[in-house]
Amino acid sequence: MADYIVRATAANAQIRAFAATTRDMVETAREHHNSSPIATAAVGRLMTAGAMMGTMMKNEQDMLTLQIKGDGPIGGVTVTADSRGNVKGYSVNPAVMLPAKNGKLDVGGAVGAGVLTVIKDMGLKEPYVGHSVLQTGEIAEDLTYYFATSEQVPSSVGLGVLMNKDNTVRRAGGFIVQVMPFVEDEVLDQLEKNIQNLHPVTTMLEECEASETIDKTENGYEAKAILEQVLAGLDVEYTDITPTQFCCNCSKDRIEKAIISIGKKDIQEMIDDGETIEVKCHFCNTAYHFTVEELSEILKKSK
Known part of the structure; x- marks a missing residue:
């Protein structure tokens, strides 16, 4: 397995964090749908988030659905994930094409204005359903806003998909970092400083691959390299590593x-x-x- 989710705590459990590398997962989705670079990036970002959020659930049968419905030309994106790192996703219009914006894929333009819905089916009589208004359509910022408003958990989400010139996926990954209610001010200040100084996720992945000091035989080394920067100076403790993959259970x-x-x-x-x-x-x-x-x-x- 090339794709992994790494879970960690920091600052004596005042912070919990997740990071994932998902290149193979996103490339598999791209191959299934022959999707455009923008659609690949949108689905890949949401699948990466879904993979991490899925592992936040406790029971094997728990299921997570993330759904973005906007008025942009992509029409919408849907992802489902379980607690074991299995994820699948698609967009309504996988062929969507838009001009680049500031030299980058215009995912926000493809998504448009709309709503993010999070459904957690945990075997109860009714599933948990949360909604939040899309802030940018770029997905990471929208999930950050969702966590703060719907789950009342201050969080920071970073997601990225980098494409090759032949439209295959070069890098994909992301992180979610959340602070506990008892977080100390100095810990929060350090975390905010770290996040302000972060490079984009795909840049961090590229830097990790180019590094000659990182042990690349270790499973999940790219995800750990992301968390080393996000949680710098905060006494990181890695607690879990889970393989993640595109997996469809249709029949x-x-x-x-x-x-x-x-x-x-x-x-x-x-x-x-x-x-x-x-x-x-x-x-x-x-x-x-x-x-x-x-x-x-x-x-x-x-x-």
Whole structure:
């Protein structure tokens, strides 16, 4: 596994932090959807955040969904993650293209104005649902605002995706750092100073790769290098390292259940058309085919 999430505490547990490297995950998503650089960056940033936020949940069956709905040309981005580092995501319009803004991919322009929704399904009667208004559409700032307003947890989120000239993913990763209610002023001052002086996430990843002093045989060394800068001078203690990957759990059986859910009338209309239908998974773009005979069996089950 090349992608990892590293969890840490600092300043005697006054701070908790997560960092992730997600190049392979984001490149896998790009390959599934043949997405443009802007769509790859938007989905990659949200998947990186989803991976880290997923590991914040405690139980194996817990599920997290992050959904961005904006009025920009990308149409929206959806990501789901579990507590074990498995993540999947897609955008409504993976072919979106916009001119660069200040020399960078204009993710904010692609997303536009809208709402971020966070759904946590933790096996309770009702899932937790939180909403916040998008601040920039650049995703990291929007999640920082979400944590502060919906969960009342002061946080800082950094996310980045860097593309190669051939539109493959060169670097991807991010961090989430959160302070506890009992944080001391001097600890908070040091953390704020560190964050103000940080390079962009992808620059930190590039610097890490170019460094000759970092042990690159260690799993998650890139994520640890990010946290060393975010938490400089704050007595970091690494507590956990989790592999993370793009993983879609779709199957023909699951798609069949989705077809049943659309209702008998629509299924009958598909049968009457007399053609094999194709249904694609939103998350991984895998195509599933159902013959008229299979649709007839599905219709019987729906009754």
